[in-house]
Amino acid sequence: MKDLRHFINVLEKNGELVRIKKEVDWDIELGAISRRVYDQYGPCLWFENVKDYPGYSVVNGECGTWRRVALAMGLDADTPLREIYKIYEERIQGRVQPNIVDRKDAPCKENVFVGADADIYKLPAPLIHEGDGGRYIATWDIIINKDPEVNWTNWGMYRFMIHNKNFLAGWPQTTSQFAMILNERYVPKGQDMPVAIVIGSHPLDHMVATAPLKPGVNEVEVAGSLRGEPVDLVKCETCDIMVPANAEIVIEGEVPVDAIVPDGPFGEYPGYRSGTMAEGVGFRIKAITHRNNPILSMTALGAPVDDSSIAASLTAAVGMKIGLKRRGIDVTDVYVPPEGVTHLAIVGVKTGGIETTKKVLDFFIARRVMVLKCIVVDKDVDVFDMKQWMHAFATKCHPGRSILVEHFVGKSNALTPCYDADERRILKGAFAAFDATWPLEWPKENIPPRATFEDIYSQETKEKVLAKWHEYGL
Numbered sequence: 307m308k309d310l311r312h313f314i315n316v317l318e319k320n321g322e323l324v325r326i327k328k329e330v331d332w333d334i335e336l337g338a339i340s341r342r343v344y345d346q347y348g349p350c351l352w353f354e355n356v357k358d359y360p361g362y363s364v365v366n367g368e369c370g371t372w373r374r375v376a377l378a379m380g381l382d383a384d385t386p387l388r389e390i391y392k393i394y395e396e397r398i399q400g401r402v403q404p405n406i407v408d409r410k411d412a413p414c415k416e417n418v419f420v421g422a423d424a425d426i427y428k429l430p431a432p433l434i435h436e437g438d439g440g441r442y443i444a445t446w447d448i449i450i451n452k453d454p455e456v457n458w459t460n461w462g463m464y465r466f467m468i469h470n471k472n473f474l475a476g477w478p479q480t481t482s483q484f485a486m487i488l489n490e491r492y493v494p495k496g497q498d499m500p501v502a503i504v505i506g507s508h509p510l511d512h513m514v515a516t517a518p519l520k521p522g523v524n525e526v527e528v529a530g531s532l533r534g535e536p537v538d539l540v541k542c543e544t545c546d547i548m549v550p551a552n553a554e555i556v557i558e559g560e561v562p563v564d565a566i567v568p569d570g571p572f573g574e575y576p577g578y579r580s581g582t583m584a585e586g587v588g589f590r591i592k593a594i595t596h597r598n599n600p601i602l603s604m605t606a607l608g609a610p611v612d613d614s615s616i617a618a619s620l621t622a623a624v625g626m627k628i629g630l631k632r633r634g635i636d637v638t639d640v641y642v643p644p645e646g647v648t649h650l651a652i653v654g655v656k657t658g659g660i661e662t663t664k665k666v667l668d669f670f671i672a673r674r675v676m677v678l679k680c681i682v683v684d685k686d687v688d689v690f691d692m693k694q695w696m697h698a699f700a701t702k703c704h705p706g707r708s709i710l711v712e713h714f715v716g717k718s719n720a721l722t723p724c725y726d727a728d729e730r731r732i733l734k735g736a737f738a739a740f741d742a743t744w745p746l747e748w749p750k751e752n753i754p755p756r757a758t759f760e761d762i763y764s765q766e767t768k769e770k771v772l773a774k775w776h777e778y779g780l
């Protein structure tokens with residue numbers, strides 16, 4: 307699978323996509339429809355007839371369910387979640403070098419507009435939610451910048467909204483790798499930073515852009531490994547950044563180092579308009595290139611479940627698992643339920659006890675704290691099964707002695723809905739770890755067995771019953 311168009315075909319064949327042929331207004335209507343469809347766990351939408359934009363179309367929700375993520379990974383739509391996580395974890399350890407293609411062979415160069423001809427209003431950017439600070443051209447994107455000193459190219463997913471015809475504003479958090487490169491390599495020299503905004507690439511390219519990978523990792527090589535084939539790259543028109551050649555739309559430009567540009571408010575990923583207008587970065591457009599009849603891919607993000615909570619569930623959870631293991635914590639699996647919008651993580655451990663839970667807590671609060679709560683469960687609890695971890699949480703976590711709480715300043719998440727204005731201003735926050743494991747010091751015979759078929763009956767009884775199962779008419 308080379309590109310978004312191919313993926314749209316796959317989605318359609320699997321009954322995961324609906325084409326909307328009726329004219330839809332980019333001004334609120336398109337966002338409202340998309341939001342309602344997320345609320346109903348509905349299909350991916352392809353808006354073929356966008357008001358004022360003949361020849362352009364918009365796709366919302368391409369990775370908004372696990373079935374679509376499985377299809378993006380080339381798997382069967384019914385692949386169990388545990389398997390999706392496992393295959394993703396295996397594939398992101400691999401690296402596949404990209405393939406450089408000639409400009410004339412790159413579909414994203416079918417239409418090229420440079421300088422004054424590059425007008426962002428030619429693209430059908432939606433005003434997504436009522437109350438948004440502007441039209442967001444980039445929500446499900448890949449933002450590419452380069453560290454010139456170590457020749458590292460970073461991919462990240464950060465939103466960008468329109469200020470005017472050739473100027474955008476975005477909000478990569480100060481802890482993002484985008485901001486790290488900007489602040490370490492460009493600000494000290496007073497040099498504007500070249501950046502490419504890619505829209506409508508292969509779905510797995512976007513997935514990788516949401517992943518918390520280490521600085522120095524070239525996400526394009528990880529994307530190649532996830533896809534199982536090299537990503538075709540082509541050079542930008544106005545700078546030496548390389549972009550996926552099959553992308554629908556590429557916006558080239560520079561982030562001025564001497565400007566703070568207002569961004570937002572926005573219907574944010576925690577599921578609320580929980581931010582205010584914030585101090586973002588600017589983006590001066592230098593060129594726009596796109597395919598014929600370009601498809602703008604987007605997500606009308608907000609309350610779960612949507613592409614944002616699904617993508618973050620997978621990429622953040624696997625990132626946490628790798629991080630916890632690196633700290634020597636014997637985790638079995640980590641699950642970030644999309645419904646918890648990365649504010650909650652379920653951590654399965656081989657050896658439980660309050661000491662392990664304390665170590666897990668220390669991991670989560672070591673740097674910036676995006677997760678607020680974690681539930682630590684024993685290895686016999688399937689973290690992917692809410693029935694199981696909810697049961698463990700409700701019954702094994704002692705309200706008086708199994709909840710560990712840490713407070714901190716300067717590293718919490720400004721968008722977390724439960725924080726008040728003063729807390730957000732100084733990034734003050736707290737983290738709670740819920741120990742839902744049996745205390746290690748309890749003698750074995752004090753640990754109550756679960757009253758399930760699997761756990762409370764002898765092997766002999768189980769075999770006897772199972773052998774006759776069909777005879778019972780079950």
Ligand SMILES: Cc1cc2nc3c(=O)[nH]c(=O)nc-3n(C[C@H](O)[C@H](O)[C@H](O)COP(=O)(O)O)c2cc1C
Pocket residue numbers: 445446460461462463464465477478479481482483484515516517518519575605607613614615617618
């Ligand atoms: C739909 C979506 C939108 C996002 N928007 C932003 C954003 O505007 N700013 C930000 O800092 N992170 C945003 N994120 C989270 C980042 O993509 C994530 O932290 C990623 O790891 C950033 O890449 P980096 O590690 O290279 O900085 C968004 C994630 C998703 C799924």
Ligand SMILES: [Mn+2]
Pocket residue numbers: 460461462483519525
């Ligand atoms: Mn990165």
